[in-house]
Amino acid sequence: DADVFPQVIDPLFQRLPPALERAVGEVRRDERRARERLQLCTRLALGLLLASPFWLVQMLRLGKYRAGLGERFGRVPARIETGDHRAAIWVHAVSVGEVLAIGGLVAALREALPDLRVVVTTTTHTGQKLARERFGEANVLYFPLDFAFCIRPFVRALKPRLVVVA
Numbered sequence: 001d002a003d004v005f006p007q008v009i010d011p012l013f014q015r016l017p018p019a020l021e022r023a024v025g026e027v028r029r030d031e032r033r034a035r036e037r038l039q040l041c042t043r044l045a046l047g048l049l050l051a052s053p054f055w056l057v058q059m060l061r062l063g064k065y066r067a068g069l070g071e072r073f074g075r076v077p078a079r080i081e082t083g084d085h086r087a088a089i090w091v092h093a094v095s096v097g098e099v100l101a102i103g104g105l106v107a108a109l110r111e112a113l114p115d116l117r118v119v120v121t122t123t124t125h126t127g128q129k130l131a132r133e134r135f136g137e138a139n140v141l142y143f144p145l146d147f148a149f150c151i152r153p154f155v156r157a158l159k160p161r162l163v164v165v166a
Contacts, residue, residue, distance in 0.1 A: 041147065048145075067125050068142030074150035076157040079138050080119075088117040090160040092143055095127035098166040099134065105164070106135060119158055 059066045071077060089109055093099045099122060109118050120135050121143040122128045131140040144150035 044147070068128065071142040072145050072150065074144050074147075074153045076153050077141065080141065080157050084117045084138070086115060086117040088119045088158040088160050089113065089162045089164065090119050090121065090158055091164045091166065092121045093127060093131065093166045094122065095124040096130050098122075099127050099131045102164075102166050103134060105166075116161060117158075119160075 059069075091102055091106060091109075093102050099120070102120070106118050106120065109116075117139070118135070119139050119141065120131045121141045122131050123143050128140065128142060141154070144154055
């Protein structure tokens with residue numbers, strides 16, 4: 001019964017030592033945060049699902065967004081998995097402007113930290129094209145969608161020590 005829980009459990013919590021009471025409070029906060037994260041991910045997934053017909057039409061009609069679709073959904077390209085296995089510095093540049101802006105940063109990072117690989121991600125086709133010209137195809141990817149199942153494979157493959165968002 002839902003009414004029994006507060007009657008039985010709450011009196012027990014009133015007699016807890018302060019340290020245990022703090023721990024129980026932290027668990028409750030963690031549970032609340034986990035629920036909030038789940039609600040946010042659910043809303044994002046629902047938004048993606050509702051918007052998918054629009055994006056599908058754009059892909060078919062204009063050819064936009066088709067390039068790098070697998071990478072956006074978490075498929076790590078073979079050139080990353082079979083290539084350089086050093087830990088990485090992940091630099092994200094949305095489009096052409098950001099790719100132009102990070103040129104000096106990427107060069108400085110490569111010089112200062114030769115033991116780490118510098119990988120650049122972009123979200124647009126034009127940004128991807130310019131980044132591949134400037135930093136080499138083996139070091140440039142499309143940025144995955146902001147879902148754990150899309151990002152997790154990239155994190156595992158790249159083992160980033162640092163993420164820079166331009």
